Amino acid sequence: MNDITREITEFLSAALRSEVGPDDDYFALGLADSLFALELVTFVESRFSLTVEVEDLDLESFRTANRITRFVQRKTGSPEFTENR
Amino acid sequence: MNRAPGTGSPAVAEAARFASEVRGRAAAWDREGGLPAGVLKEAAAAGLLGAGIPERFGGQGVTPAELGEICAHLGGVCSALRGLVTVQGMVAAALHRWGTGEQRARWLPALAGGELTAGFAATEEAAGSALSAVRTRIEDAGDGEHVTVTGHKKWITFGQVAQVLLVLGQDKGKPAAVVVEADREGVSREPVGGQLGMRAAQIAHIGLDAVRVPRTNLVAPSGLGLSHVAGTALDHGRFTVAWGCVGMAEACVEDATAHAAARTQGGEALAGHQSVRALLAKAAVETAGARELARRAAEFRSGGAPGSVTETIVAKYAAAAAAASASSTAVQVLGSAGCEPDSRAGRHFRDAKVMEIIEGAQQVAELHIAEQLMRRHAGRGPAPASPAAEVRA
Ligand SMILES: Cc1cc2nc3c(=O)[nH]c(=O)nc-3n(C[C@H](O)[C@H](O)[C@H](O)COP(=O)(O)OP(=O)(O)OC[C@H]3O[C@@H](n4cnc5c(N)ncnc54)[C@H](O)[C@@H]3O)c2cc1C
Numbered sequence: 049m050n051d052i053t054r055e056i057t058e059f060l061s062a063a064l065r066s067e068v069g070p071d072d073d074y075f076a077l078g079l080a081d082s083l084f085a086l087e088l089v090t091f092v093e094s095r096f097s098l099t100v101e102v103e104d105l106d107l108e109s110f111r112t113a114n115r116i117t118r119f120v121q122r123k124t125g126s127p128e129f130t131e132n133r
Numbered sequence: 134m135n136r137a138p139g140t141g142s143p144a145v146a147e148a149a150r151f152a153s154e155v156r157g158r159a160a161a162w163d164r165e166g167g168l169p170a171g172v173l174k175e176a177a178a179a180g181l182l183g184a185g186i187p188e189r190f191g192g193q194g195v196t197p198a199e200l201g202e203i204c205a206h207l208g209g210v211c212s213a214l215r216g217l218v219t220v221q222g223m224v225a226a227a228l229h230r231w232g233t234g235e236q237r238a239r240w241l242p243a244l245a246g247g248e249l250t251a252g253f254a255a256t257e258e259a260a261g262s263a264l265s266a267v268r269t270r271i272e273d274a275g276d277g278e279h280v281t282v283t284g285h286k287k288w289i290t291f292g293q294v295a296q297v298l299l300v301l302g303q304d305k306g307k308p309a310a311v312v313v314e315a316d317r318e319g320v321s322r323e324p325v326g327g328q329l330g331m332r333a334a335q336i337a338h339i340g341l342d343a344v345r346v347p348r349t350n351l352v353a354p355s356g357l358g359l360s361h362v363a364g365t366a367l368d369h370g371r372f373t374v375a376w377g378c379v380g381m382a383e384a385c386v387e388d389a390t391a392h393a394a395a396r397t398q399g400g401e402a403l404a405g406h407q408s409v410r411a412l413l414a415k416a417a418v419e420t421a422g423a424r425e426l427a428r429r430a431a432e433f434r435s436g437g438a439p440g441s442v443t444e445t446i447v448a449k450y451a452a453a454a455a456a457a458s459a460s461s462t463a464v465q466v467l468g469s470a471g472c473e474p475d476s477r478a479g480r481h482f483r484d485a486k487v488m489e490i491i492e493g494a495q496q497v498a499e500l501h502i503a504e505q506l507m508r509r510h511a512g513r514g515p516a517p518a519s520p521a522a523e524v525r526a
Contacts, residue, residue, distance in 0.1 A: 062508050083442055083501065085360035086368060091439040102231045102353050105361065 177247020208377025252295030292337030
């Protein structure tokens with residue numbers, strides 16, 4: 049797990065009060081209420097200094113921690129955010 | 134803009150001037166059930182309708198703290214007027230946050246200048262606190278370019294006059310948001326009058342009978358209409374309601390104190406009684422506490438901090454309670470004068486009760502606040518309340 053994914057899963061696990069793995073779809077698991085979606089957007093924006101635009105708002109890209117990671121990497125284009133293998 | 138809040142800001146000073154100018158007219162608006170059309174124009178000319186909209190879209194781009202002070206000034210005079218600024222701001226915030234570049238350019242300047250007034254149409258008969266139950270249908274019109282919107286919305290603030298409505302509906306079972314211009318065929322308005330409070334807010338129930346609108350009026354992809362679009366509008370609404378309640382509570386403390394000092398019964402000023410002083414002290418402390426929480430919410434919002442949604446709920450919860458309590462105290466201390474027709478305290482008392490119900494009822498806010506506390510104890514305690522039950526918190 050890279051640093052972004054770790055931070056995101058930590059945020060998700062705390063916010064949803066449930067251990068969330070990098071590939072868990074927490075919306076499908078019924079863990080998220082609708083206020084949470086907005087909180088998650090605000091978290092990602094403030095933590096990774098980016099702006100989520102409507103064009104990015106494909107629900108799919110926010111479904112799992114790994115997908116959010118890829119989204120952050122795409123938006124920031126930062127090499128430090130590449131996945132460790 | 135990095136101006137400090139307070140009267141130093143021209144936008145706030147202008148709102149203060151506007152509020153004091155219309156102060157004497159608010160009771161008549163309440164009695165007659167509406168703001169005169171001229172007042173909407175004056176409010177627009179004073180920049181109030183576009184206060185929170187960024188300058189590049191023709192607004193004033195005020196900071197959250199300044200927007201708060203503006204709403205406190207207006208709320209202290211007339212909740213319906215503050216409500217006008219609230220709904221305009223809610224719709225603008227949702228369009229600014231989740232509209233496309235084209236949608237922002239199309240609607241925001243007109244909303245900022247007040248050429249367009251907006252309504253936020255979410256509530257339905259069977260969907261109040263739990264907005265995921267909305268049944269308004271947004272369906273493909275068959276021509277690839279339009280959708281039809283069919284449903285019945287209730288309690289739309291300024292729904293009697295709004296020219297654009299941000300409507301929450303369902304698109305094939307997914308929550309979706311769409312802008313409906315109110316002059317389109319199939320839109321009908323049923324004015325609501327004589328309700329408990331917000332009597333000048335020109336409320337209407339709104340019928341949508343297969344209203345055809347271009348697909349380009351859909352805001353954000355289907356599925357995100359509630360969590361993101363309505364969510365952003367409601368978050369903004371709760372913030373301005375919180376500050377409006379701070380202003381209302383402050384006005385009530387002021388009126389109650391002035392009356393207690395001036396009125397004598399049985400040879401003694403009302404303020405000479407300990408029990409009256411206790412009422413005043415309690416109201417003053419609750420009000421000051423609410424102001425501090427509203428200020429804190431403003432700080433979270435200006436920093437874009439992730440806790441801003443919750444801090445705003447906390448502020449709205451405390452401020453609605455303070456307004457309800459301080460207005461009840463004011464009516465008590467004023468006695469029959471508080472019960473008179475056109476009594477300011479009496480009007481605030483009625484309006485404040487409404488604030489404990491709309492934009493997330495107090496009990497719904499408590500659920501959310503407690504849920505945040507439980508986060509510190511992951512894995513323990515019962516699971517969060519069902520998603521449907523929490524949308525308004
Ligand atoms: C003056 C006024 C203006 C309004 N303006 C607008 C507007 O512009 N746009 C719009 O869309 N709507 C508007 N509304 C509607 C308003 O948002 C709803 O009234 C509000 O969301 C509550 O829904 P409800 O009235 O159906 O009450 P319900 O949802 O039936 O709730 C009634 C009570 O039940 C309790 N309750 C409900 N759910 C829970 C829960 N999960 N946990 C614990 N307790 C709960 C609360 O005490 C609540 O007060 C307005 C309403 C009024 C009165």
